[in-house]
Amino acid sequence: MTSPSPSRFHALVPCAGSGSRSGRSGPKQYADLAGRSVVGHTLAALAQVRRLHQVLVVLSPDDAEFESRVPGFGGSVARCGGETRAQTVANGLAELARQGAPADDWVLVHDAARCLVRAEWIDALIDACSDDAVGGLLALPLADTLKDERDGRVAATLDRRGKWQAQTPQMFRLGLLRDALARAGADVTDEASAIEACGLSPRLVCGSLENFKLTFPPDFELAERLLRTR
Template sequence: MTVPTAPCVAAIVVAAGRGLRAGGEMPKQWSPLAGRRVLDWTIAAFDRQPEVAEIIVVLHPDDMALAETLSSTTPLRHVAGGATRDASVRSALKALSPSAVAVLIHDAARPCVSADLIAAVIRATIETGAAAPALPVTDALWTGADGRVTGTRERAGLYRAQTPQGFRPDLIVAAHAAHPGGAADDVEVARAAGHAVTIVPGEARNLKITYPDDFARAETLIKDVFMDIRTGNGYDVHRFGPGEAVILCGVEIPHDRTLQGHSDADVGMHAVTDAIYGALGDGDIGQHFPPSDPQWKGAASEIFLRHAVELATGRGYTITHMDCTLVCERPKIGPHHAAMKGKMADLMGLKEDQVSVKATTSERLGFTGREEGIAALATVTLVRA
């Protein structure tokens, strides 16, 4: 569970509308987008914000059963919405935690909101009591009727409103209680109660999905906002000792010596495993499988690799590529190259064109050149979207 840092902020995600202008057979918040649903991405935007201590999702009464399909590491609750947007917001405000110092109210149809924009609204809300993002109108404005231009309007001082809109909880609760209803957004409600609202610079990518073409734009923007690409490096060395074979990248190769280590000393697999741990920022093999623990004596290194892969997968990452270089004079790697690629691909759940296993010598220099041992270097790329 995410541990919130002061100040504690509540996020209300308004997802009770029908949104049928976007097309499809279901409301837009439940429509698929880049492998997830629109609402899933919107919740994720607030879930990764450390100041956000709770997320309240407002659902249409007909959609309440879908609440069980929503997830978040931040405490997540859901309430039934009303017949209008402001009625839905009032329903969520009643569920607010009393410890919240600010509440952000956000449209579910804006899944591309960035962490920077959320943070900026939080700061402005805490400083001034009410804040919302907006973009200045830059296009010429016309009036029209029957398909013809009937006039123009001055655009100076006009803004395109966005969400999340932030408020001090007592301020917005009282403002909603005094409002007759029918407001376009919560800024209108706050202003009707006499409160000033600070404008925070909005972002063009914080689009609101309204029409079918918006989904394609949103998918491109989602990758920019949420894509997390990590690269990890691994390095390992094992010395030679008496024996008749070595294990490299899961393949046993006949040799006049073997590699020594607490486990099976698969230097290549160890380097790849450490590369995954490195990309996750989660230590190395020695921390997860201490050599002082006798249960790992002679253990197959694929145990370690599978653990690292499962750890990455469990955190939402996909391994997209692995590159391992073995440094040795002997044994010759070429005859076993295909078997090594196949083994590593199988263990990591990758296609073989996502796996590279290669070898080089150190030109007879150093411990590998003197055939005292084998070194391995590995690089792994993880992607989370």
């Protein structure tokens, strides 16, 4: 008798957003940074993770920039992005299933704008979660004091104990994540939230402060400096 094939690892990169808070004239994932586009740096890091079976980038249907901004990309591209991140990820999962990925394969969803990610951090996530019943995500315990704001002033100080800042990749089984996103709807802001809504508890795997998401104008300046000093 033959044993079943082991589960494979797929990276899914939602890359259909507009980056409206970045202060850039175009999508932030295509901004130039240290000689390469933001998403180009992201995909170069993913390419160094040897256990990934494939990398699927999910673009908006009218994206006409990707191939020129990431020349020589060796992964897969699907122009099926939705209006929200959750819809884009759900459409990407459907594409992986259409390509033959079974429900028990692992999918690592990673933000295109987290371009300082390192292969060793992704490998640490895979090591921590590949035998986990649920899956998990890179995250950081909060170090700063948290303030609740109202009308530009402090309304309250919040208890930071036990609070973590979610990062990506977030790693879950394809079938579980598809079902969770379908139940949670289009407004969840990360995959772990959808899994939590099913009553499950994803594993927290400590990431790095450098694995931040480029969102506001100063983030690009910091990322540029960090990339040039690596």
